[in-house]
Amino acid sequence: MEFGIFILMQQRGYHQTSAEVLRSAVEQTVTADQAGFDTAWYAEHHFSNYGLCPSPLMMIAHMAALTKRIRLGSAVCVLPMYHPARLLAEAGFCDSISNGRLEFGVGSGYQKFEFDRFGVNIEEAPEIFHEFLEVIQLGLKEKGFFYEGKHIQLPLTSISMRSVQKPMPPIWLATGHPDTQARAIREGHNLFVTALLSGKEKLQQMRDSLSAIAAKEGRDIDDTKVGLLRCAFASDNADEVTSYLENARYQRRISEALKFRRAQSDDGFMVKEEESPNDLTLDQMRANLPVGSVDQVVERMVQEIRILRPKHVAIQTQMGDFDHKTMLKQIELWGSRIIPAIRKELGDSMPAASVAAE
Template sequence: MHFGLFSLMAQRDKTTPARQIYAETVEHVKLAEQLGFEIAWFAEHHFSNYCLCPSPLTMATYLAPQTSRIKLGPAVIVAPLYEPVRMLEDIAVADVVSDGRLVLGFGSGYQEYEFQKFGVDLKNSRAIFLETLDLIEGYLAGEPLVFEGQHIRIPETYFRVRPLQKRPDIYVAGLMNDPVTQKRIAASGYVPFFTTGWNTLDMIKETRDKVTATYAESGGKADATPFAIQQYIFITDDKQEALQAADGARYIRRVAMSMRGKYGELEGSFLKEIAVPDEPPIEEIAKRMIIGSPTDCAEKLATEFAALKPTHVSCFMAIPGMTQKQTLRSMERFAGEVLPLVEKQLGPLANIGAPVPRRQAA
């Protein structure tokens, strides 16, 4: 098991300049590298303050010369919104300039508002997403590339710039309840990527068990099933600060669900915060998430890791509403105080979970 840093780059306060959010994100990534994080992930969303990163491959390319060890990747490339050839070329550039440190995350997307602006029908998102996975496999297999799908068609093409890696690690988010997609993920050796939100451990474990069963049905070994999770994490001894962090996480959940449920309200490009039906109280949200003192958070993580055995844990640590100083301090305490406590209970964390499949391109 290893850890990543997830950057949504949300703008809760409309007076916060985009330039400041970008600069703070760079500082987060540099610190994550110093603290030993494995991957820096960048989100992709468009046309609202929910996320100020419309191009995660550009962010990976931008951070490449400012880092040296940490891997860089999109979480995720919203495949249906891309011109396919341009996407492949951007992937190649990001891998070359990062000296082979690119990790790929793909998703089908869910915000209809975004799809409308790109002129793409959300109803076709799953089909385009699956074709994109086929396209990536064909691209990594070698040249020439010829692709003939229902939505993607590319004539015989040679690329002068290609990725340094034969096959970057590939993570796939979303469509957890789609058996066809999950079987494809398992058969191809991709890593399923699940956002825990404020779900209980039992709910997360249910998803984990489904992924494991699908992996076994596809010919894999159940105990070798990779599984990545994303967690909100904020370390503090101050109870009010913990509730403030939980409020920031709740805000993200609220605006995301409003867009998914198509009831979101925009003032220009700024989303209104709308409560999610039947959402738990703020104290319960804080309890379910990795928010609180080092001891409390270590106990939560030890319980989760023992139950889920994740391959990768993506840490959402730049929670809206928290200052840069609070965020950086939380990151330092997570690495310096929380993880050692977890290892005291479980042993070396690197030994937990199945490794990322190292399947080579065909």
């Protein structure tokens, strides 16, 4: 059972600078490395305060020099916004500079706000994604390759910077679309899924859906590495838990505003927080999510893992303007107490997370 942290790098207001947000992300990654987490994940977003990391691979290259053992992942690189040949070279660079620690997550994107500014038609994004994914796999596996598609044509091409991991770094597809999930299962890729702020019923629905999709492909879903992105926070301090939940709801409100094209902004950058038709109360969120005391979080996480049976759980750490020092302590707490307790309850044979001594 693997555990990761997921860093969105949000800027909730101008009381935070972009440099401060970046420094917090760096410090949280270093702390997670020392605490024994398996992976640190970085999102990609552009042109708004929802997420400040414009290039997960740049972040990975930077963190490769500041960490010792933690794996470093893109969650995700939005394929339609790239030229796949350049992305291949940059992925090879990251895998080499990190000595084979790259987890290569890709997706099709969902924010029209971003696509418009890259000159990409979001209606074509799924089609572009699937075509570019073919190119990515060819370029990672083959020394020389060519491709003739609708959206890209490549003559005989060789990528100069090759990945260390053979035949290629693990590819993760972050998607809720059944067809793309089926492709991940069929081609042997890993899957990233999220229940957002919903509870155990949603996790059961996801498990049932993934099992059915795998069965149609003649596979067992347990043969696919599934990662779950989850909001979770352990503290006996009620104010800290409330702040975490409030920031989680803030993140969801901004995400929905951008996804459903109802985002409002006075300056074209800082998206206003407005109530969403899908809002949950903080009490509903407390009931749905692994939050509360250490024992409560461990018990709830074990229940959720037994329902969905993922092989990886990534905890969201940097949301909104949640207090950075408190989050560093939270990461340490997961490493010293929560992760070992979860693994013990699951009978996990993997070594318990501990502060790295290297």
